Amino acid sequence: MTVAATRTTTRTQGQRAPGLVSKPKQGWLSKAVLYVIMSVLAIMFLLPLIWMIGSSLKPEADVLAVPPTFLPLHPDWSNYAEVFRIIPTYFWNSVKLATLNVSGILITSSLAGFAFGRLRFWGRNFFFMVVLSTAIVPGIVYLIPQYILFSKIGWVDTHYPLWVPRVFTPVFATFLMRQAFITLPQELEDAGRIDGSSTFGIYLRIMLPQTKPTLAAIGMFTFLDSWNDLFGPLIFLNTPSLQTLPVAMAEFQTQYFTRVSLLMAAATISVLPVLVIYLLAQRYFIQGITTSGLRG
Amino acid sequence: MTALQLGAKRARRSPRRSRWRRNIEGWLFIAPVILGILVFQFAPLLVSIYASLTDWDGLSPARFVGLNNFKTLFTGDSLFITTLRNTAYFTIGTVPVSIAVGFGLALLCNQPIRGVAIFRTAYFAPFVTNIVAIGFVWFYFFQPTDGVLNGILGVAGIHGPAWLSSSSWVMPALISVSVWQGVGYPMIILLAGLQGIPVELNEAATVDGASRFRRMRSITIPLLTPQFFFLSITQFISSFQVFGLIYVLTKGGPGHDSTVYIYYLYQNAFAYGKMGYASAMAWLVFVLIALVTLVQWKLQKRWVFYG
Numbered sequence: 001m002t003v004a005a006t007r008t009t010t011r012t013q014g015q016r017a018p019g020l021v022s023k024p025k026q027g028w029l030s031k032a033v034l035y036v037i038m039s040v041l042a043i044m045f046l047l048p049l050i051w052m053i054g055s056s057l058k059p060e061a062d063v064l065a066v067p068p069t070f071l072p073l074h075p076d077w078s079n080y081a082e083v084f085r086i087i088p089t090y091f092w093n094s095v096k097l098a099t100l101n102v103s104g105i106l107i108t109s110s111l112a113g114f115a116f117g118r119l120r121f122w123g124r125n126f127f128f129m130v131v132l133s134t135a136i137v138p139g140i141v142y143l144i145p146q147y148i149l150f151s152k153i154g155w156v157d158t159h160y161p162l163w164v165p166r167v168f169t170p171v172f173a174t175f176l177m178r179q180a181f182i183t184l185p186q187e188l189e190d191a192g193r194i195d196g197s198s199t200f201g202i203y204l205r206i207m208l209p210q211t212k213p214t215l216a217a218i219g220m221f222t223f224l225d226s227w228n229d230l231f232g233p234l235i236f237l238n239t240p241s242l243q244t245l246p247v248a249m250a251e252f253q254t255q256y257f258t259r260v261s262l263l264m265a266a267a268t269i270s271v272l273p274v275l276v277i278y279l280l281a282q283r284y285f286i287q288g289i290t291t292s293g294l295r296g
Numbered sequence: 297m298t299a300l301q302l303g304a305k306r307a308r309r310s311p312r313r314s315r316w317r318r319n320i321e322g323w324l325f326i327a328p329v330i331l332g333i334l335v336f337q338f339a340p341l342l343v344s345i346y347a348s349l350t351d352w353d354g355l356s357p358a359r360f361v362g363l364n365n366f367k368t369l370f371t372g373d374s375l376f377i378t379t380l381r382n383t384a385y386f387t388i389g390t391v392p393v394s395i396a397v398g399f400g401l402a403l404l405c406n407q408p409i410r411g412v413a414i415f416r417t418a419y420f421a422p423f424v425t426n427i428v429a430i431g432f433v434w435f436y437f438f439q440p441t442d443g444v445l446n447g448i449l450g451v452a453g454i455h456g457p458a459w460l461s462s463s464s465w466v467m468p469a470l471i472s473v474s475v476w477q478g479v480g481y482p483m484i485i486l487l488a489g490l491q492g493i494p495v496e497l498n499e500a501a502t503v504d505g506a507s508r509f510r511r512m513r514s515i516t517i518p519l520l521t522p523q524f525f526f527l528s529i530t531q532f533i534s535s536f537q538v539f540g541l542i543y544v545l546t547k548g549g550p551g552h553d554s555t556v557y558i559y560y561l562y563q564n565a566f567a568y569g570k571m572g573y574a575s576a577m578a579w580l581v582f583v584l585i586a587l588v589t590l591v592q593w594k595l596q597k598r599w600v601f602y603g
Binding site: 034039052108109120121124131147151203228231263270271279 | 321355422
């Protein structure tokens with residue numbers, strides 16, 4: 001962001017030698033062209049989502065009209081009432097799992113990240129390599145033996161397989177937390193030691209509050225993964241009342257195949273929490289992607 | 297034990313005690329993650345290696361068959377080759393286009409105009425949207441007669457194909473949805489890269505008379521090669537493992553025209569109960585991904601520029 005800002009100022013100062021074959025100043029015309037291009041693209045990216053929300057507010061007969069329309073003339077909320085009648089359990093199952101995953105991963109990854117980033121103990125580098133080494137194996141390789149393990153201990157068709165293994169193997173998050181703790185100043189830690197804080201106290205009261213942006217980024221990633229997960233619930237759950245929103249929706253599709261407006265209301269409900277959180281915290285989210293992406 | 301004795305003991309063993317204390321503290325902090333990795337990743341990995349050498353439905357006792365599963369894959373399962381081919385089609389169709397379009401969007405979003413964050417948010421929105429909702433929408437967009445897409449094409453006088461039920465159009469349709477949904481990620485990575493390029497470089501080149509095209513070719517693209525390299529690896533890995541899109545839009549059809557590798561693996565394991573066979577497939581995909589990544593890693597010397 002800062003670089004972009006600097007660039008703007010240098011450009012407007014117009015420090016180029018005159019008469020060169022170079023890009024002219026950002027005139028109003030090129031700006032207008034830019035806005036048009038970017039708006040057309042934005043519409044292309046948002047159109048399916050607009051159609052989704054629009055259709056959820058239409059009477060069924062209007063949804064697949066030819067030629068297609070995107071916004072309803074008279075918004076009709078009855079689809080939402082009906083979806084809410086059908087889905088409450090699925091919605092709450094998704095909320096429950098997302099909450100367990102987010103809070104659990106924040107705890108385990110920040111504990112481990114703190115130790116790897118700030119404590120000196122025997123085997124630290126070795127154990128960190130152990131953590132990182134698991135990242136190169138694709139998830140699918142673990143999945144079948146995990147399924148066998150969970151069926152042996154009676155966890156298939158419970159919610160445990162959808163949060164316990166994730167909370168205790170936060171490889172990516174541990175890496176991010178370690179980076180966050182490493183960059184904190186030593187003085188902060190020393191001050192805590194002089195005050196007689198225990199190591200845990202230093203972690204919890206002094207260092208952890210300094211890593212809020214990273215915690216926010218990890219929280220968002222985890223929420224997204226958990227909320228949007230299709231594969232896990234599909235494999236591990238059989239009982240309908242335990243099912244999460246994405247799988248339940250995929251089932252709806254076969255059941256309510258002909259009621260498109262109802263399906264779109266369900267889809268909108270499943271997307272809205274994510275979009276709201278993304279809009280509120282996108283700064284952290286993008287920061288998380290860029291820092292982790294480039295160093296991973 | 298009296299206080300005096302305790303004190304004496306502590307004094308004598310102090311350096312050692314504190315070192316052990318430090319070690320134990322560290323281990324306690326990492327214990328949840330290390331134990332989790334042992335139980336949920338390392339142990340399953342060993343089971344998986346063994347399972348790939350057996351004929352096993354996951355319930356009855358496993359029967360050891362050596363390398364038979366791998367032999368069957370390569371010689372006795374024509375569907376395996378089909379799914380590999382479909383996966384290659386999907387990956388080759390998705391990865392370069394996503395990176396190229398992502399680069400274009402990143403260039404646009406790097407322009408110094410007001411409200412650029414709104415556009416960036418719009419381009420990125422499909423990325424955070426769940427695949428089932430996306431599947432719903434595109435399912436109706438792709439309908440042959442009353443679908444939205446063919447409706448729009450119809451206005452332009454074009455008679456659109458039956459997308460998802462057409463042998464030749466199903467993969468291009470899936471690739472388009474995949475690019476549309478995922479392109480926000482390369483955009484963000486490349487945008488961060490663009491903003492890291494020192495302004496002075498472009499200024500100096502401009503002073504030297506370099507055209508916009510020349511600056512793109514000689515400054516921007518070389519300086520972004522680490523990002524392009526990173527994306528070529530990560531996008532390959534995720535495209536090769538595509539599942540959700542196939543599950544919600546086509547279930548592998550028509551015929552087996554969109555049955556990709558992981559979807560076939562899923563069917564083997566959880567529909568046909570062939571856990572041993574599916575484990576062999578899982579290991580094979582791991583080896584394949586590792587090999588391609590290794591090749592990409594070796595090739596990076598030829599084109600990746602670290603300033």
